[in-house]
Amino acid sequence: MTTLPPIRPDTFRVACSSCNLRELCLPVGLSHDDLEQLDTMVATRRSIARGETLFRSGDPFQSLYAVRTGFFKTCVASEDGRDQVTGFQMAGELLGLDGISTDRHSVDAVALEDSQVCVIPYDKLEDLSREFTNLQHQFHKIMSREIVRDHGVMLLLGSMRAEERLAAFLLNLTQRLQARGFSASSLILRMTREEIGSYLGLKLETVSRTFSKFQEDGLLEVKQRQIQILDQAGLQKLVNGTAAC
Amino acid sequence: MTTLPPIRPDTFRVACSSCNLRELCLPVGLSHDDLEQLDTMVATRRSIARGETLFRSGDPFQSLYAVRTGFFKTCVASEDGRDQVTGFQMAGELLGLDGISTDRHSVDAVALEDSQVCVIPYDKLEDLSREFTNLQHQFHKIMSREIVRDHGVMLLLGSMRAEERLAAFLLNLTQRLQARGFSASSLILRMTREEIGSYLGLKLETVSRTFSKFQEDGLLEVKQRQIQILDQAGLQKLVNGTAAC
């Protein structure tokens, strides 16, 4: 479509050791010394405007990216035009793990709002994680966690009905937001109904209807993208099957 | 349900360096020296009878497993009884990557026929991959490939219709079998219609009907679990959308 804007890495360094995301991001559990080494690696930030792509399927893979601020989606596309949102990423989460397998990215990563990422050159990460056991282990955990997450999505797509899917989606989102210090009951969706639908294997109309139904049932208050969760337990019950049986 | 049978590791060593799966398994692309090191790590085999589990969700994680012979499925279960097959694994493929993230397995791995696996103690793998760059890189690639595979399944579950799903499934299966020296057009399914359905997000009746439809359309010959592929291109066309549009 449009050509990529020139990449303009902000020149000042970002220190993992003083980043307020260090408890959510790659550095989890690293010692002070480890962290200082990590600082030598994560040299640059990059800003991505809303609607721009961080990378596209087919691009050569060189770096992983840690979301610093903002919000992303990742999509795969099949040969025919169909595409599927495979995930939404927020602060502290890693993008680009798919690229390691073939040295090319296999998904598009699109910023859903103006965002910043930390650039993690992959070869340096491999070098460093040969030296620092903790970093190595942490990195493996993150990859494994992504696999486990994907299995959860497969369960959702394979066996849940529309209401269950949306409930699970909302609970997952609020849980992650809460871990970042945001309210557990009030959120603003950064994605369209269509993007939610694509992620959940539903059409946008179904997503919209299900939001309306949740509102009628007193589970949510929905004002466009502004969501108030009124009955978290009620949502949870939807996900765990109609429970009590 | 039933208690696990006692684990009886076969006492003789298995050398990766002389294994006929080395081009498909963890050792891909390793040098001769690297391979000899790998041999020091993969100390034991384990036999799993058809229907038995290699590990279960919740079990403490200690090792990865490379399928030597046989065939496995992995399943996740949600709190309510629902469960979902997340993959089928054949010779040379790795099991257990999900366990790294939390030090506990998050899926069940069940043998669909009498099988053997090589036991890869995970802490040793981490040690060794700090020493050998190639091994480190290869391991990362395998994890990444699993992530990419999962994304493909998400696309399938999220946006394909029954016929497309089954066609994609069969093509994927034959491709992997072919890489192992088996026929590209003749295969014996190791799993039930229900397990296929669970993997593909369909009910067993739908799987059965779709097999019958493929047979009517001259794409396959189906005799219970024995499948002959008569028109591979026809299957491929189904997957890529009704093409020509």
Add this chain to the structure above:
DNA sequence: CGCGAGCTTGATGCCGATCAATGCATGTGG
């Protein structure tokens, strides 16, 4: 103010789920 992107809501139809019966292969015990 008017345009357009995104959202909501309604009417209809279809794909796949569900329910139910039968068929087929394998195994077991009399």
Add this chain to the structure above:
DNA sequence: CCACATGCATTGATCGGCATCAAGCTCGCG
């Protein structure tokens, strides 16, 4: 060796949830 049980597969009839098609609606923005 047969009678019967059991697990898996096939096939048919019906139903329901979600997709599809089609208007309107809302809100932000030039």
